[in-house]
Amino acid sequence: MDLYQELILEHSKRPHHAGLREPFDSQVEHVNPTCGDEVTLRVRLEGEGDTATIRDVSYDALGCSISTASTSVLTDEVIGRTVPEALRVYAAMRTMLTSRGADSGDEDVIGDGVAFAGVSKYTGRIKCAMLGWSALTDALARAGVDITAIPDQTGREAGPTPEPASTSRETS
Amino acid sequence: MAAVTTTTRPTRSGSAEGATALTAPEVARLRADFPILTRTVRGGRPLVYLDSGATSHKPVRVLDAERAFYEQHNAAVHRGAHLLAEEATDAFEGARETVARFIGAPAGEVVFTKNATESLNLVAYAFSNAGAPGAMTGVDPEVAERFVLRPGDEIVVTEMEHHANLVPWQELARRTGATLRWLGLTDEGQLDLSDLHTVVNERTKLLAFTHVSNVLGTVNPVTTLVERAREVGALTVLDACQSVPHLPVDVAGLGVNFLAFSGHKMLGPMGIGVLWGRAELLAAMPPFLTGGSMIEVVRMEGSTYAAPPQRFEAGVPMAAQAVGLAAACDYLTALDMSRLAAHDHELTAALLAGLADRPWVTVVGPTDADDRLGAVSFVVKDVHPHDVGQVLDDSGVAVRVGHHCAWPLHRRFGLSSTTRASFAPYTTLDEVDALLAALDRVPEVFEVSI
Numbered sequence: 001m002d003l004y005q006e007l008i009l010e011h012s013k014r015p016h017h018a019g020l021r022e023p024f025d026s027q028v029e030h031v032n033p034t035c036g037d038e039v040t041l042r043v044r045l046e047g048e049g050d051t052a053t054i055r056d057v058s059y060d061a062l063g064c065s066i067s068t069a070s071t072s073v074l075t076d077e078v079i080g081r082t083v084p085e086a087l088r089v090y091a092a093m094r095t096m097l098t099s100r101g102a103d104s105g106d107e108d109v110i111g112d113g114v115a116f117a118g119v120s121k122y123t124g125r126i127k128c129a130m131l132g133w134s135a136l137t138d139a140l141a142r143a144g145v146d147i148t149a150i151p152d153q154t155g156r157e158a159g160p161t162p163e164p165a166s167t168s169r170e171t172s
Numbered sequence: 173m174a175a176v177t178t179t180t181r182p183t184r185s186g187s188a189e190g191a192t193a194l195t196a197p198e199v200a201r202l203r204a205d206f207p208i209l210t211r212t213v214r215g216g217r218p219l220v221y222l223d224s225g226a227t228s229h230k231p232v233r234v235l236d237a238e239r240a241f242y243e244q245h246n247a248a249v250h251r252g253a254h255l256l257a258e259e260a261t262d263a264f265e266g267a268r269e270t271v272a273r274f275i276g277a278p279a280g281e282v283v284f285t286k287n288a289t290e291s292l293n294l295v296a297y298a299f300s301n302a303g304a305p306g307a308m309t310g311v312d313p314e315v316a317e318r319f320v321l322r323p324g325d326e327i328v329v330t331e332m333e334h335h336a337n338l339v340p341w342q343e344l345a346r347r348t349g350a351t352l353r354w355l356g357l358t359d360e361g362q363l364d365l366s367d368l369h370t371v372v373n374e375r376t377k378l379l380a381f382t383h384v385s386n387v388l389g390t391v392n393p394v395t396t397l398v399e400r401a402r403e404v405g406a407l408t409v410l411d412a413c414q415s416v417p418h419l420p421v422d423v424a425g426l427g428v429n430f431l432a433f434s435g436h437k438m439l440g441p442m443g444i445g446v447l448w449g450r451a452e453l454l455a456a457m458p459p460f461l462t463g464g465s466m467i468e469v470v471r472m473e474g475s476t477y478a479a480p481p482q483r484f485e486a487g488v489p490m491a492a493q494a495v496g497l498a499a500a501c502d503y504l505t506a507l508d509m510s511r512l513a514a515h516d517h518e519l520t521a522a523l524l525a526g527l528a529d530r531p532w533v534t535v536v537g538p539t540d541a542d543d544r545l546g547a548v549s550f551v552v553k554d555v556h557p558h559d560v561g562q563v564l565d566d567s568g569v570a571v572r573v574g575h576h577c578a579w580p581l582h583r584r585f586g587l588s589s590t591t592r593a594s595f596a597p598y599t600t601l602d603e604v605d606a607l608l609a610a611l612d613r614v615p616e617v618f619e620v621s622i
Binding site for chain 1: 555556557558559562563566573574575579582588589617618619
């Protein structure tokens with residue numbers, strides 16, 4: 001099955017950066033109401049404005065291999081990046097995942113995220129792969145980041161995900 | 173307070189006992205009535221559809237009935253001074269008679285709704301609206317009192333309910349100040365009736381429960397629950413979505429006050445459901461949805477309402493779907509519901525036996541096929557149900573994954589979700605084998621040691 005790339009299975013069995021850590025600037029809980037999967041995710045930022053850097057993303061997740069692996073890869077790709085860079089990765093992931101197989105992803109932008117290209121052909125699984133990413137953008141917003149200016153791959157400004165991939169609840 | 177009475181053991185159905193299951197050639201013949209079963213899915217594989225508990229497929233006879241209505245009789249029913257309107261009305265009311273006969277009810281006690289969810293909400297809002305000033309004017313005070321909920325009154329449900337038979341009652345409790353209580357479950361997936369006499373008590377005004385669990389397949393002891401409800405004067409609502417497609421259901425024999433089911437799970441069209449209710453109760457109930465069709469006299473100052481069932485059918489009704497549902501009832505009757513129950517039992521037993529041979533699979537719900545019907549839900553060791561479903565889909569096997577709109581039930585068993593296979597008359601033993609063979613790929617794909 002092209003969906004379950006070795007990298008996905010590997011991350012789902014041994015997720016990177018798992019567990020909730022301190023300190024953090026914001027914490028969110030997102031659930032996928034159709035299957036009951038959930039993730040609690042924290043972000044720690046350093047600095048201000050466009051130069052703010054994501055110091056840590058920690059999480060506690062309950063979910064399928066796609067959602068677990070996607071959140072794991074997310075942490076690899078965004079920890080240590082500036083907020084604008086991380087939002088570009090998010091936008092590229094979202095574009096790929098919603099492309100119905102047309103966009104195989106740019107490894108230079110999303111790194112190991114390209115392993116999830118196959119997910120876009122299974123519309124029922126897009127929410128699984130987006131769960132952690134939606135939680136991340138929500139957590140960034142709650143940490144004071146303006147996420148309304150998330151670029152899409154063409155460089156245009158796009159709003160937040162038109163159809164929320166999950167429902168959220170702020171926690172402290 | 174009466175001593176705890178012995179509970180009757182649930183059976184699949186009194187009238188289904190002893191019926192012979194469909195033979196393989198019979199199932200093969202009836203499959204030819206379902207065009208969708210000939211299509212292929214991913215990789216050109218034949219479709220193995222084991223998701224009929226979510227929605228069933230429709231035989232040509234049902235599709236033809238809907239089409240014939242639109243092609244030959246289409247008109248808004250109960251309106252119009254023309255021939256087509258008369259024919260459409262006759263078709264709609266004729267469909268009501270057929271559906272009523274299918275469940276052993278008088279036609280006047282059958283209300284057509286959008287689906288079972290609307291049927292249950294219709295009852296919930298009757299309770300809610302009964303408390304409004306003037307809503308029960310002219311109703312026998314004793315009957316009216318049964319519908320009025322106040323703080324201190326109690327509504328009882330069970331922990332195995334589909335959200336459609338839980339959330340409306342939660343909301344009703346919130347609106348009226350009544351308290352929601354529930355019967356728990358045993359580890360085996362049966363209702364825990366050890367505290368039936370305390371949970372259902374003199375304060376209980378309403379007991380709502382499912383006939384057959386959409387997750388566990390458990391067949392509930394309707395008689396025991398109805399007897400207790402009667403002792404305390406509570407009204408009973410039965411969610412029959414998973415029983416009417418699989419069992420001979422006779423409303424008089426069940427003894428409940430209300431019964432709800434959907435058309436699309438019983439080979440009928442989407443967009444139509446049924447609420448059956450006892451005539452004297454429907455007659456006392458205030459309307460839920462209001463507007464055209466359901467009125468008696470309308471003046472600017474206020475309106476009076478039609479007698480049931482029209483009182484609960486506001487707007488132009490879904491006549492084509494009613495005709496389609498009646499065709500589904502005729503189709504099921506011709507197959508013989510008792511034999512379909514036996515067929516279902518055979519499929520359930522085969523799947524349970526196959527899963528028992530696989531120690532890395534855990535079934536939720538009763539392990540004895542005699543105690544269940546229609547659906548088998550399970551979890552695979554160390555693999556998330558969504559991933560199980562994806563591998564099955566890759567083999568052409570369609571199942572449902574998730575909490576199946578029964579989240580509290582899953583929580584009760586410490587699960588977030590399960591994989592569910594569910595049956596219909598067209599399901600074959602070969603399809604059960606196909607599911608088991610596809611399931612054997614799962615540990616391999618996810619490198620799980622078994």
